[in-house]
Amino acid sequence: MLVRTTARDGIRRPTAARGLRTAAVAMLAAVALASCTQDTPQDAAPAPASPSAAPADNADSADNADQAEQAASEPTEEPALPAEPAPEAVRDAFATLQATLNDTCTPGAGDCAYFLGRVTQELTELDEAMRADPKGPGHFKQPLADMKTLFTKLGIDRSTPHLEKHFSAIVGTRDGINTWMQDHPDDYR
Known part of the structure; x- marks a missing residue:
């Protein structure tokens, strides 16, 4: 030891x-x-x-x-975060709108709340993406004009009965934008 x-x-x-x-x-x-x-x-x-x-x-x-x-x-300064996330690219926003093309509902039957809410949301996001696109809103003049007309009709009321009342305008705007985008494949491929 x-x-x-x-x-x-x-x-x-x-x-x-x-x-x-x-x-x-x-x-x-x-x-x-x-x-x-x-x-x-x-x-x-x-x-x-x-x-x-x-x-x-x-x-x-x-x-x-x-x-x-x-x-x-000592505390360090953190970089300021953007107030809102950047709008999606037009291609991505259009792809999510296209995903609604085979969907529909029957106004008054109680199955339109999700469908019309989704189409309206997808159109809103596409509108934001087109306005933020580097090509400028002038490039997307027709679809932006169509969405502006729709949003003016809808106002701020996004209730199911109100959206069902404007069913034809919502679906027609979606289909018109789809047709326009098919004629401009460089914007979504």
């Missing part, structure tokens, strides 16, 4: 070297953290080449590590 204890004591004696290693590891972690959170990585101090660096170098590095820790704890 005496030999083991002496051997353990022999390993534990150079506490100054272990302290330097611990400090070096702590500084590396602080520098790494600071370089991840600062805009200018040149402000962070480089890590010492070895744990046996001169004590003056370690003191300077410790000061830099303290500065790096302070900078890391």
Whole structure:
């Protein structure tokens, strides 16, 4: 037992070297953290080449590590998020509208709420996408005019009875836009 204890004591004696290693590891972690959170990585101090660096170098590095820790704890400005998501591309919006082409309902039978709501929503999203398209709204003059006429008729009331009242206008606008887009394949392929 005496030999083991002496051997353990022999390993534990150079506490100054272990302290330097611990400090070096702590500084590396602080520098790494600071370089991840600062805009200018040149402000962070480089890590010492070895744990046996001169004590003056370690003191300077410790000061830099303290500065790096302070900078890391300061709040950073986050970029502002856009208020609304960007409108879909015309191709994507048209594809979702096309998915309604084989669907229909019978006004007054109680099966139109989902269908008419969906077609109206798809037309609204297509309108937004066409207005935001790099080709400009002038390129989509006819479909935008058709949707504007429909939206004027509908107003803000999106209740099922109101949408059923305008069933022909909603479905007719959808079908007219489909025909127009088929004549302009470069806009949706």
